[in-house]
Amino acid sequence: MIKQSWWKILGAILLAYTFTAGFLIKVPHVGNLYGSIRNLFFHVPMWFGMMVLFTVSVVNAIRYLSKPSIRLDIYSAEYAKMGMVFGILGLITGSIWATYAWGEPWSNDPKQLLAAIALLIYAAYFILRNSIPDMDKRAKVGAVYNVFACAMLIPTLWIIPRMVESLHPGGQGVEGNPGINGKDLDPRMRMVFWPAVLGWTLLGIWITTLKIRFSVFREKQLANA
Numbered sequence: 001m002i003k004q005s006w007w008k009i010l011g012a013i014l015l016a017y018t019f020t021a022g023f024l025i026k027v028p029h030v031g032n033l034y035g036s037i038r039n040l041f042f043h044v045p046m047w048f049g050m051m052v053l054f055t056v057s058v059v060n061a062i063r064y065l066s067k068p069s070i071r072l073d074i075y076s077a078e079y080a081k082m083g084m085v086f087g088i089l090g091l092i093t094g095s096i097w098a099t100y101a102w103g104e105p106w107s108n109d110p111k112q113l114l115a116a117i118a119l120l121i122y123a124a125y126f127i128l129r130n131s132i133p134d135m136d137k138r139a140k141v142g143a144v145y146n147v148f149a150c151a152m153l154i155p156t157l158w159i160i161p162r163m164v165e166s167l168h169p170g171g172q173g174v175e176g177n178p179g180i181n182g183k184d185l186d187p188r189m190r191m192v193f194w195p196a197v198l199g200w201t202l203l204g205i206w207i208t209t210l211k212i213r214f215s216v217f218r219e220k221q222l223a224n225a
Contacts (some may be wrong), residue, residue, distance in 0.1 A: 011202030018045075018196040028186045036100040041192050043093035045200040046086045051153070052201050053083035053208065054122075058150035061143035073139035074215045076146060080125060082208040086200075087119045102167055111161045111168035118156040121149045 022041040030037055057079035064072040094112070095105035106112060125145050132138035161168065185193065 007202055008206050011199050011206060014195045014199030015203060018042075018192060018199050021192045022196065025188055025192060027189060031101075033101055036097055037189075039093055039097040040189060041196045042200075043090060043097055044193070045197040046090040046093060047157075048197045049201040049204045050083045050086035050090060053079050053086060053204050054150055054153060056205075057083060058146050061146035061150075064139060064143045065147075068136070068139065070135070070139065070219060071216065073142065074212055074219065076143060077129065078208050078211045078215060080122060080146060080149075081211070082204050084119065084122050084126070086204055087115075087122070091115060091119065107167065109168055110164045110166045114156040114161055118153055121152050121156075125149050 018041055022038055027035070027037050057076050060072050060076035060079065063069075064076060091112075094115075098107065098109075098112070099105045102109075125142065128145055129138055129142045132141060
């Protein structure tokens with residue numbers, strides 16, 4: 001039992017450590033961030049977790065297109081759903097952080113707008129799936145669109161924001177959050193940040209596995225009805 005659940009236990013320990021150390025460690029003073037810099041342990045790891053979940057989703061979508069299976073379609077859909085949850089939480093925590101860093105929760109910054117567009121593309125994925133009653137057709141069309149949606153994450157989150165002026169770290173702006181990047185991250189914060197990334201990601205996978213088990217059980221019940 002423990003051998004099968006070690007990663008769940010690890011995820012719980014890492015998140016407990018994140019919440020404890022994240023609020024207790026001494027953080028550096030960077031720009032006008034002050035104590036809000038602690039949001040780095042929540043906002044950014046959620047985006048990391050979102051990327052992992054969306055990647056696992058599209059891998060299962062590609063596997064479905066190669067060898068159709070209802071189980072693979074369920075895996076793909078459930079990982080996409082949890083990725084969407086993490087993305088929404090990332091936007092919310094980012095807006096809270098922006099209130100302190102930029103003076104308002106939503107400033108139409110390119111990074112904010114493109115992140116919202118990326119999530120809207122995935123929202124269309126779920127709308128498309130729910131609009132197709134036939135199970136096999138829904139799975140096939142959903143898998144193809146999933147590949148498109150995941151591919152759009154690259155320009156919307158990683159390429160375009162680095163090419164335009166932005167308040168957000170990683171853009172070309174100079175008024176954003178200075179020093180909040182991997183190279184300049186304070187060693188004390190790094191000791192919490194990377195465990196937080198792994199902890200949030202494992203939590204997302206854990207919840208998704210529970211949802212998959214429920215969905216598989218429901219499909220079996222419908223098949224036997």
